[in-house]
Amino acid sequence: MADKVSPYDSRIQYKTANLNGVTYSYILAEPASKPKNTVVLVHGWPDLSLGWRYQIPLLTSMGFRVLVPDMMGYGGTDSPEPLSYYTYKRAADDIAELARQVGAPSIILGGHDWGGAIVYRIALWYPKLVSALFSVCTPYHSPRSQFMDATKAPNFKYQLQLRGPDVQAHILGEEKLRQFLNALYGGRGPNGELGFNTTEGCNFEVLPKIGPTRLLTNEEMDFYVKRYAIHGMRGPLNWYRTQELNFEDEKEMAKNIEGFKFKMPVLFIAGTKDAALPPAISHGMDMWFESLTRREVNTSHWALWEKPAEVNKHITEFLSDKSE
């Protein structure tokens, strides 16, 4: 079984940093010897910095210093009201500021899910800062000159519900948060029913019958519930409400995107059974990269926890010549 850090593991420290006026909480994990490179890991929705628990020990054992923030609105990080705090550009600015504060002239980025979409954006806005990046599950989608509502795609229909008021209004308090997270992480009802699917999103009637997910221990789930209870679901859901703001931020960039290619090495790991991000949607992304490595793992959306050994094998191969 792949090694993982526990919520209160002696190998990690929880630090805070003021990034452009927002207080972020982040996990710091340091290697035994002096690190030559810094890795920043960006989690997705609905997740936390601990979502990288199976990857943190691997990366410190390779000699990297590892920083894993709770992203805007999550866990120990502030959850401001304005939607402008939940854009790709804001996340990129904050990660660049974190790198500056810890004295990292360049960083290696890793992202899962929304964190995968974010790491491509950090590399777009701060190309000199990013020496390499990997994305688990999330393919690249280029800035568009025309606004494209992603919820049109059948596998993205759940985003309509997440953008709306219902989840924010229903998922209140620790018990509902636990049911919700169990549903998202594959917990089943007594007859095998799911509490969340990609066409409708969350089924509130079924939630109370959803059993515990197999992907987290009770201790891990207790930690997740405590961290989500700090702010509730408003912050995490705001990430689904910024498509128009992201489009505005990237309009200029979209005009000059002709012939653009990412220069740093990039690894994309697809989950063959990811219902939200099926491998097919990564078709055609190769054109945006000078050096793209593609890998597939037979796993659901929760690749980091479901097949950690396979995911870690690909990350190790990709980073082995970058930890010098």
Ligand SMILES: O=C(NCCCc1ccccc1)N[C@H]1CC[C@H](OCc2c(F)cccc2F)CC1
């Ligand atoms: O919603 C997300 N994760 C929650 C998954 C919930 C779930 C759990 C278990 C089972 C099924 C579902 N992730 C987002 C991450 C950003 C993505 O947007 C970027 C984007 C485009 F807009 C267009 C093309 C590719 C592309 F990556 C859209 C999905």
